[in-house]
Amino acid sequence: MSSPIPSKMKAWIYYEYGGVEVFKFESEVAVPELKDDQVLIKVVAASINPVDYKRRLGQFKAIDSPLPTIPGYDVAGVVVKVGSQVKGLKEGDEVYGDVNEKSMIHERPKQFGSLAEYTAVEERLLALRPKNLDFAQAASLPVAILTAYEGLESAGFSAGKSVLVLGGAGGVGSLVIQIAKLVFGASKVAATSSTGKLELLKSLGADLAIDYTKENFEDLQEKFDVVYDAVGQGDRAVKAVKEGGSVVFITGEAVPPGFFFRLHSDGEILKKLNPFLESGKIKPVLDPKGPYPFNKVNEAFAYLETNRAIGKVAIFPINP
Missing domain, CATH: 3.90.180.10 (Medium-chain alcohol dehydrogenases, catalytic domain)
Incomplete structure (x- = not known):
């Protein structure tokens, strides 16, 4: 009762x-x-x-x-x-x-x-x-995992592509790293954070953990198919993307070729992601x-x- x-x-x-x-x-x-x-x-x-x-x-x-x-x-x-x-x-x-x-x-x-x-x-x-x-x-x-998944999807992300996550230790960024790798099949995931959070990025599956207090991600020789900007880096973010690539902005100003992502809450996507959570793959x-x-x-x-x-x-x- x-x-x-x-x-x-x-x-x-x-x-x-x-x-x-x-x-x-x-x-x-x-x-x-x-x-x-x-x-x-x-x-x-x-x-x-x-x-x-x-x-x-x-x-x-x-x-x-x-x-x-x-x-x-x-x-x-x-x-x-x-x-x-x-x-x-x-x-x-x-x-x-x-x-x-x-x-x-x-x-x-x-x-x-x-x-x-x-x-x-x-x-x-x-x-x-x-x-x-x-x-x-x-x-x-919910908000973070849907923003991570739908943002990557909106950018046309798919297996074999590379992604740079700006703000990899945050609520959204920590899930973008995992979803890019485990759900979409990224070839390479790079992410930025401060010094004390680099090990966290690696534990989540980042292949390259960049300390933003010591190096500028936009100066890397390597460019990425998608840059997922969870912190609002604007002009700097677009310098790290390959020609023909895309930049997802979720805060601050969107700078071309980037776009501002707007979340749409959807229980069906949560249901789709549940097996990844229940298997312990995404944490x-x-x-x-x-x-x-x-x-x-x-x-x-x-x-x-x-x-x-x-x-x-x-x-x-x-x-x-």
Whole structure:
């Protein structure tokens, strides 16, 4: 017998744009209403992304959903209620996904995201949690792994091609290295990081780990079929690509021949990648300072905003 769903929940919420100080941790927030194509998830873990704090700072004000906002794109949890049109999920299923179908650039994201005890999500955005990953590991993946996979796909990446990953130790970069090698069959993966993170890059499968504090990647003799820029290097990034190649930008300005990649959340891609996760071939990378407990989300954001995080910053447990 499942426990009854309350009408109120704890959530992180902000009523105005600004720094970490605008966050409020409230316990009397209404549990979201369910649409026919959605499931209600009891959130067990979440993770945070740069888009969350850029949104809170008001950088997307013109296309944002109305305030107040419960932030959070990434979620892992348990289905506690299903809408009338839901076919593939049932109560008790453990799921993960990115709760916003379109990236911030396309349309207004959900007003009530994953940094809450409950969140309502369209069935098509979700996949079952990989059996070998705990909830915090699963919650660390959706935005980053979808951005990594879809970005490479959009660049026309395929077996036998080479890629340079700028920001290889970050949430997205750490997964681009692995997906390029293991899913797409890259001939060579190079990646940049600071000195202390070079061993991590190699452990993820990078053939060449470049210390950006000591050498300029654009001065390498070798050029690459694709440069995946996860840090916003603009003009420098395009100097490292082969003629006819492509540069994927996910932050900063896109410089030709590069393009700005916009994420589209898709549960089918998560399902496709699950076997790579369940076999242990692709591993989530979580920052060792985390996971942060639910009542310290503001501290987690303050840390993420230093740009020093390794991999992803997870929030767990949401429901202790």
